[in-house]
Amino acid sequence: MSQFQVLARAFFAQLFTNESATSDTQLRQAMILGLTILLPPGLFLMVAIFPEYENVTAYHPKLVDQARLRVALILVMWAMATIGYIAVFVWEGLAFERRDAMVIGPLPVNHRTVIGAKLAALGALLLGSALAINLMSALPFASVTANHLGLDAFVRDTAALLAATIGGATFVFTSLVVARTLLMLLGSPRMAARLGSLLQFLFVAGILCFVSLLPVMLTMNRDDFLAAADGSWNPGAWFLGLFEYLHGSREAGFATLARRAEIALTLSFVGSIVLSIIGVRQQMQRALAPVASAASLGRALVMRAIARVLIRRDPVARATADFILLTIARNRAQQAPVAITSAIALSFILATLAGRGDARGAGWIIPPTLDLLWMPLVLAYWMAVGLRGAFFVPSELPAAWSFRTNAPVSTRSYWLATRAAMVAVVLPPAVAITALLALFLDWRIVAGHLLVVIVLTILLVQVLTLTVSHVPFIRAYEPGHAKLRTRWPLYMLGGFLFASVPARLETRLLGVGLGAGRLLLIAFVLIALAVVLEAIGRRRAMQWSVEDPEVSASDWERLSVLDLGATMSRSPGTDVRLSTDFR
Numbered sequence: 001m002s003q004f005q006v007l008a009r010a011f012f013a014q015l016f017t018n019e020s021a022t023s024d025t026q027l028r029q030a031m032i033l034g035l036t037i038l039l040p041p042g043l044f045l046m047v048a049i050f051p052e053y054e055n056v057t058a059y060h061p062k063l064v065d066q067a068r069l070r071v072a073l074i075l076v077m078w079a080m081a082t083i084g085y086i087a088v089f090v091w092e093g094l095a096f097e098r099r100d101a102m103v104i105g106p107l108p109v110n111h112r113t114v115i116g117a118k119l120a121a122l123g124a125l126l127l128g129s130a131l132a133i134n135l136m137s138a139l140p141f142a143s144v145t146a147n148h149l150g151l152d153a154f155v156r157d158t159a160a161l162l163a164a165t166i167g168g169a170t171f172v173f174t175s176l177v178v179a180r181t182l183l184m185l186l187g188s189p190r191m192a193a194r195l196g197s198l199l200q201f202l203f204v205a206g207i208l209c210f211v212s213l214l215p216v217m218l219t220m221n222r223d224d225f226l227a228a229a230d231g232s233w234n235p236g237a238w239f240l241g242l243f244e245y246l247h248g249s250r251e252a253g254f255a256t257l258a259r260r261a262e263i264a265l266t267l268s269f270v271g272s273i274v275l276s277i278i279g280v281r282q283q284m285q286r287a288l289a290p291v292a293s294a295a296s297l298g299r300a301l302v303m304r305a306i307a308r309v310l311i312r313r314d315p316v317a318r319a320t321a322d323f324i325l326l327t328i329a330r331n332r333a334q335q336a337p338v339a340i341t342s343a344i345a346l347s348f349i350l351a352t353l354a355g356r357g358d359a360r361g362a363g364w365i366i367p368p369t370l371d372l373l374w375m376p377l378v379l380a381y382w383m384a385v386g387l388r389g390a391f392f393v394p395s396e397l398p399a400a401w402s403f404r405t406n407a408p409v410s411t412r413s414y415w416l417a418t419r420a421a422m423v424a425v426v427l428p429p430a431v432a433i434t435a436l437l438a439l440f441l442d443w444r445i446v447a448g449h450l451l452v453v454i455v456l457t458i459l460l461v462q463v464l465t466l467t468v469s470h471v472p473f474i475r476a477y478e479p480g481h482a483k484l485r486t487r488w489p490l491y492m493l494g495g496f497l498f499a500s501v502p503a504r505l506e507t508r509l510l511g512v513g514l515g516a517g518r519l520l521l522i523a524f525v526l527i528a529l530a531v532v533l534e535a536i537g538r539r540r541a542m543q544w545s546v547e548d549p550e551v552s553a554s555d556w557e558r559l560s561v562l563d564l565g566a567t568m569s570r571s572p573g574t575d576v577r578l579s580t581d582f583r
Contacts, residue, residue: 003109007117012124015093053144065249066222068145072243073217075137075161076168077236079130083169085203086129087176091196091332094122094180096276101283115280119273126173134165157247164243164261171235171265174272181275185282197335201343208347229253238264300329306424311416316408320417320471325424327473334390334473338425341386345379348495372437373449374503380430380457381498385491387425388464391418391472403474414471415541421472422461430457449506455526456502462533469544 001009056067087094096118104114138161146153176199183192229241230253241257307321328334434453438446 004113004117004120007104007109007114008120011093011118011121015090015121015125068247069222069225069240069244070217070220071141072161072164073220073236073240075134075141076164076240076243077217078137079134079165080168080172080236080239081203081206082133083126083130084172084176084199085207086125087173088196088199088203090125091180091199094177095184095192096280096283097184098283101280105284111281111284115277118280119276122177126170130166130169134162134169138162138165160243160246163246164239167242167261167265168235168239171239171261171268174268177272178268178275181272181279184279185275194332194335196332197339200336201339204340204343205346208343226251226253229257232257235261235264300325302428303329303421303424306428307417307420310420310423314413314416316411316413317417317420320407320414321421321424324417324421324472328390328425333393337389337393338383338386341382341389342379345382348378349375372440373506374499375437376430376433376449376453377456377499377503378495379433380426380453381460381495383426383429384422384457384460384464385494387422388467391468394473394475403471410542410544412538412541412544414544415465415537418468418472419461419465419537422465423458426461427454427457452502452506456498459526459529459533460498462530462537466533466537466540469540471544
């Protein structure tokens with residue numbers, strides 16, 4: 001193969017690799033599974049919506065244009081959200097990085113070849129993903145909208161929808177490439193990693209919220225859409241207007257939106273190419289430059305201050321908490337689980353609020369309702385669950401030698417530090433969301449609920465730290481540890497028990513009034529529960545260790561990487577023996 005082909009294949013494979021994964025094969029399987037999950041919803045939407053569209057065509061022909069616009073809006077928004085979801089999960093591979101330059105720089109390869117290979121890899125990912133997702137919906141869409149109109153109408157509608165959906169997907173993808181490259185050129189790698197986690201959270205939340213917001217999109221009025229076309233800054237509306245324009249709708253509003261879509265797509269596409277060229281050349285020049293410092297962005301100053309207040313004077317616990325919080329602040333691999341679970345919490349919140357519609361009162365003081373009081377609790381629960389999962393994702397494993405060489409083998413300080421770090425990460429967002437409730441509820445209700453949120457969050461952290469027995473981030477990940485395929489009902493049940501049940505109880509108590517006896521009973525129960533969890537935690541804390549866990553012979557097959565050198569044999573009259581010559 002030529003140099004271009006070798007580099008293009010290497011860059012494309014780089015999009016499907018992750019340093020925190022235990023196996024490239026498992027990672028590729030997980031990414032293929034994720035892409036496969038994105039394919040059926042487009043077809044399922046068609047199955048659910050098209051019967052109603054046929055009914056409109058048969059009995060209300062004057063509403064066909066409005067019905068077609070609503071269906072196209074759903075498909076365009078789905079295309080943009082899914083390609084953005086894919087792009088943020090390969091965030092590191094969207095730009096040419098310094099370590100790529102360090103590897104390729106000394107090789108006798110022309111810069112033009114490197115640039116072309118990188119752009120070819122990104123184009124292959126974009127085109128393959130966009131076609132796979134949008135063809136599943138474009139063909140059935142055109143078969144229904146062009147029904148009884150002939151082959152020309154079928155081809156026109158298919159081409160129009162593909163142009164709109166793939167155009168919108170390309171705009172989102174290239175815009176993310178521009179953002180990633182600008183951060184590499186003007187910012188720092190750590191800033192880029194933090195933005196990647198934020199975008200990952202936003203696009204996961206967008207995917208999860210899509211279903212809950214579907215009824216809202218199905219109520220869009222065509223006339224209102226056209227009236228707002230001149231001042232619209234929504235990229236989804238631009239590409240929806242492009243579809244209608246290519247379909248043959250000649251309203252002036254659609255032509256305006258189509259022009260904006262063409263301009264935006266051209267700017268983002270050209271900008272991504274130009275910045276990628278500049279990025280490759282600049283990273284080649286920076287390959288021998290020293291790595292920038294973390295600066296204040298990666299110091300986690302607020303979280304570390306909160307953790308130190310909780311730990312007080314224990315130097316080992318303070319150092320361990322600093323290690324945990326700095327690792328979370330500086331490594332996207334550890335931020336990803338927290339971003340995903342936070343997106344799940346956001347989807348629950350938006351789904352609940354969308355269900356209320358216009359039923360909420362018009363005044364500032366709104367009666368306390370379940371969907372307002374449970375929001376901080378559901379956010380705290382899912383953030384804590386994601387953080388607990390992140391604790392089992394390793395960062396730099398060689399850094400573990402610092403603990404094994406200088407730190408005590410076993411001490412309660414590790415447990416205290418992990419608990420304080422979890423509180424420092426989870427509690428501030430929950431408190432902030434609770435404070436925002438003051439815009440809708442009486443401040444006395446918010447103050448009381450703030451106390452409930454703080455107490456329940458600390459109790460939740462106490463429970464979750466009982467499931468951890470080592471300093472986070474210093475051990476290799478155990479394959480299959482999360483068991484999400486079998487345990488997700490337990491996570492959902494836990495979220496209901498932690499968020500919904502206390503909110504219902506609090507709402508009921510607010511409705512009947514809090515007597516002194518009830519208040520004392522609740523306080524006694526919470527204090528007793530905190531004392532029990534504290535005692536259990538302190539007892540289990542002595543089992544925490546910085547050493548690798550002992551692995552029995554029956555576990556080697558599960559922990560081996562590609563089964564290299566791991567062979568199990570049984571001789572007559574002997575026990576199981578294990579050969580680990582190459583492990």
